Amino acid sequence: MRARDIRARAGEETLTMLTAYDAPTARLVDEAGVDMTLVGDSVGNTRLGYESTLPVTVDEMASHTAAVARATDDALVIADMPFLSYGADEGDAVENCGRMLKEADADAVKLESGPHTVGLTDRLTDLGIPVQAHLGLTPQRENETGLFRQGTDAESAREIVDLAERHETAGAFSLVLEHVPANLAAAVTEAIDIPTIGIGAGPDCDGQVLVVDDVIGLSEGTAPFSKAFGDVRGEMARAIGGYVDAVEGDEFPAEEHSHYENDVDDVY
Numbered sequence: 001m002r003a004r005d006i007r008a009r010a011g012e013e014t015l016t017m018l019t020a021y022d023a024p025t026a027r028l029v030d031e032a033g034v035d036m037t038l039v040g041d042s043v044g045n046t047r048l049g050y051e052s053t054l055p056v057t058v059d060e061m062a063s064h065t066a067a068v069a070r071a072t073d074d075a076l077v078i079a080d081m082p083f084l085s086y087g088a089d090e091g092d093a094v095e096n097c098g099r100m101l102k103e104a105d106a107d108a109v110k111l112e113s114g115p116h117t118v119g120l121t122d123r124l125t126d127l128g129i130p131v132q133a134h135l136g137l138t139p140q141r142e143n144e145t146g147l148f149r150q151g152t153d154a155e156s157a158r159e160i161v162d163l164a165e166r167h168e169t170a171g172a173f174s175l176v177l178e179h180v181p182a183n184l185a186a187a188v189t190e191a192i193d194i195p196t197i198g199i200g201a202g203p204d205c206d207g208q209v210l211v212v213d214d215v216i217g218l219s220e221g222t223a224p225f226s227k228a229f230g231d232v233r234g235e236m237a238r239a240i241g242g243y244v245d246a247v248e249g250d251e252f253p254a255e256e257h258s259h260y261e262n263d264v265d266d267v268y
C-alpha cells in the first residue's frame with residue numbers, strides 16, 4: 001500500500017487504521033487486512049510505561065517502527081513523530097522524519113498538526129516523505145490544552161476546518177481527527193478531498209483508527225469513544241496465573257516437557 005493509494009480512497013470503502021508497536025501484533029493487524037498500521041507515540045503509555053507520550057524519543061519510535069515494518073506486507077506503515085522531534089528546527093524535523101523512512105522502513109509519518117506544521121508538511125511532501133496530519137485532540141499538547149474534546153465551539157471548529165484545508169493544500173495524504181464532535185468531523189470530511197480518519201469523531205469520516213490495546217482488551221482503562229472487541233488482558237492474566245500455579249504445584253514441567261540423555265547419567 002502507498003500513501004497515494006490511501007489518498008485516492010477518500011469517499012470510497014471505509015478505511016481501517018490500527019496502531020501496532022511490535023512485530024507479532026503488526027503481523028496480526030496486517031493479516032486482518034487493515035489498510036494502515038500506525039506506530040503511534042501511544043507506545044509511550046501502552047508499552048514503555050511512561051505516563052504520557054511526551055518522553056518518547058526518536059530512537060524509540062525508529063526501533064518500534066522497524067519492528068512493525070518487518071512484520072508488515074500490505075498495510076501502509078506510518079511512524080508517529082514524537083514530541084519536539086519536529087516544530088523547533090526545520091532541518092532537525094526533516095532529518096528525524098527522514099530517519100523513519102531510511103532506517104525504520106516506514107512508508108509515511110504522522111505529525112500532530114497545527115499552524116506550525118503547515119510549512120513542514122509542504123517541505124516533507126516535496127522531499128518525498130508522505131505526511132498524515134492530525135487535528136483535534138493532540139495529546140502532545142496536553143499541558144496546553146488538556147486531554148479534552150476539541151472543536152466544541154464555533155471558533156475552534158472553524159480553526160480545525162481551516163487547518164484541515166491548509167494541510168491538504170500543503171500535501172498531506174490524509175488527516176486524523178481525534179475527539180471532535182461528529183458533526184464537525186462530517187463538515188471537515190466534506191470540506192477536503194483527502195481521507196479523514198476519525199478516533200472519537202463519529203461515523204462520517206472516511207476511515208477509523210483505534211489503539212490496538214483498546215481493541216483487543218489489553219488496556220486497563222479506555223477512552224469513552226473506544227471499544228474492546230476481545231479480552232486479551234483477562235486471557236493473559238489467566239495464562240500467567242496458570243503457569244505460576246503449575247510451577248508452584250510441581251505440575252510443570254511434566255515428562256513431555258523434559259528430555260534425558262544416557263551419557264550424562266554418571267556425571268556426578
Ligand code: KIV
Nearest residue numbers: 019040041042080176
Ligand atoms: O499515538 C497514537 O496512537 C495516535 C492515535 C490515537 C491516532 O496518535
